[in-house]
Amino acid sequence: GSTFPMIDVDIAIDIILKQCDDVYKNENEKYESKAIMESVGMIVAEDIQSQIDFPPFRASIKDGYAIRSKDGAGEYIIIASSLAGGGDAHKLQPDNNNNDNQKKCIRITTGAMIPDGYDAVVMVEDTELIKSTAEGSKEERVNIEVSVPVGCDIRPIGSDIKKGAVVIKKGEKIGSAEIGLLATLGHTHIKVYGQPRITIISTGDELTQFDTEEKDIKNGHIRDSNSPTLASVVEEVSQNFGRSGTASNVKQYGIVPDRLEDLERALVDSAATSEVIITSGGVSMGQLDLVKPLLGKLGTVHFGRVNMKPGKPLTFATIERDNGKKTLVFALPGNPVSTMVTFYLFVVPALRKLCGHSNHRLPLVQAKLDDRIRMDPERPEYHRCMIKFDMDQHCFIANSTGSQASCRLLSMKRANALLVIPQKEGYLEKGSSLNAIIIGPLV
């Protein structure tokens, strides 16, 4: 049997997260500057302050008429228009000394600047137009039907955002709302956490490139699905939960045969150019499972067995690069389902930490079983399922994706959560509530 002690999932994750601290040598290596449109899903690496007051001028909230509050209701002459972005009114001042008993107002549109001297807006719904020019193109007189307080329907300068205010804090994630905010304030580039360089390696003499034609596949060989799966799941998790790796920083090294010298070269080469290496295969107890001893030779194996199903042989190591920086190596089991489950549980928290997310783990919810499930008496199980919120039952309902054999790719299909099944004798009845780790969209 394996000489590695069996450790629990949570302990394994903690060991991994601790090693993340040694991947970069100094703070600045972690960050990069990005054009805002390229930063969606990334984590901001410094507090972002507004360099302006917003709105930058007193702006009307409504379409209507700018008046002096003290002039009150009554008939007004419309002396000018202040249109959003234009108009002729912004240089006009109300005549404070006028004695002609004529109230004067400015026609104004939503978002337009309130000319100096006016202090309230009456919305068009509370007015009645009395007279326009003959051709109807210009309003001349209006009846203001209500009296409004000072400041009515005016957004003061800086009322939304004050100059100097921190609008996005270090550690927050850029989404489309943040893009809008940054665009409003004129930020074109921001400092964000960078994306680690990830190398993906598939091991095994039995593997053939997935795009090999059927007739060219040798007896006893199968197509390598793990490299394309891992490359796409890095991107998929980034899309669903915020950037934790980006396609342009993911390298598919390809298939490495079960030969020590080939594997060693693959690992040494990749360690020199990657913060994270993900291998699959070569960690079970078979004659040619060479990865564990090799990792022990090239670096430090932190654990080599985890108390879980599937994924028990998961191995985690670090290899020192130049300057004492460490490359994280995840040696995932080669069975496709084990590969995916261990990626979600162990690789994702590391990638999220390296990318600056403060929640390292994928979100956890509770869900009610819609099936009867047999527990495993020997290991906690991560059971692929589809969860959906049920508006009648007021909770998530979990449907198993069928037989959970670890070679059975169909059991990952459409799964958006991993149910955490406790290690125990017996069955969980339909209706039991269980923890579920969300791995994909809820639709």
Next chain:
Amino acid sequence: GSTFPMIDVDIAIDIILKQCDDVYKNENEKYESKAIMESVGMIVAEDIQSQIDFPPFRASIKDGYAIRSKDGAGEYIIIASSLAGGGDAHKLQPDNNNNDNQKKCIRITTGAMIPDGYDAVVMVEDTELIKSTAEGSKEERVNIEVSVPVGCDIRPIGSDIKKGAVVIKKGEKIGSAEIGLLATLGHTHIKVYGQPRITIISTGDELTQFDTEEKDIKNGHIRDSNSPTLASVVEEVSQNFGRSGTASNVKQYGIVPDRLEDLERALVDSAATSEVIITSGGVSMGQLDLVKPLLGKLGTVHFGRVNMKPGKPLTFATIERDNGKKTLVFALPGNPVSTMVTFYLFVVPALRKLCGHSNHRLPLVQAKLDDRIRMDPERPEYHRCMIKFDMDQHCFIANSTGSQASCRLLSMKRANALLVIPQKEGYLEKGSSLNAIIIGPLV
């Protein structure tokens, strides 16, 4: 006031979904062929059948020894090895006529082919090696400690997937698990729903490109945040909920001033080359809100007011292109928050339908209020909030993102859900349960 009747949100969505049926003229225009690695998040447009049995050969589930079940427990000679992808055993046959009382077995690794004539695998844990060659490189004799039934630890040909079986149905979404499945079966390209061409237009004389330097911004002008926000939210929703638009098919037309002829040219040009046009601004009641009458002239306005807050002036129209195909035009209000909320509620279902998703709307859950909220007596409100699953309370808890003024971009920041607040007098107390539309990641 507006001449358009006020309609309810659900009715508006139904009107939009119906018009989606006229965007393409024939079925084939909807589909395209994609390399599997480019198809993540897309919807499959035809049933995908396996062209092979998988596994394609009888494969060992364990590391151990292939035997004939009938030979039972006892001492065996190891006559060959069958390694995954190699080894020398696959041409060897057990000698059925042997009378030398010597049981013969084959050393076998996980995933390796079972040589013809053998019908069971005994895992290495249930064996004891008796003798190796002097240098230890080759096993010679082993004690099989248990007797196992026929088929033990062997995956039969086609046991995971039968040749001809439908592995992904029309209408299902491609995720990384589906990529793994397709790679396993040798599919390099698949037919998926295509992505609509989307043009984004910002309207308003007051707008300036967001990357304009502060000193170059004229008095009364503000930066256009809606175009970058809409471009990034198309991508963000696609990432979070499956492809409903793709960056390469999104065109930012730019800022169009409040002049009829400029607006008309923008709409006519865009309609000719887009399935979907999204404008912002120019739909309120101001003097220069030209979009609605213009859409009435160029096409059909299906509705021009919706009973909701924010977003009341939302307008939806169609413009006929060549061959009677229709371009959908969403004229969103220009206040940044109204723009985003109406995008999630009305544009997303249309884009999801065009992209083949069967669930058009974003996912709905229930969440408990963590604040006291005043309801609006006049309109149902879509209140930006952050929801998070609480493992102690067994439900989602919703936190308001603060003041909900529709100009206040900060209220969209970090929001991952829209709480649906009923139209009513009075307050909703802390702890009330409300429907929430999920718009972003739960982490």
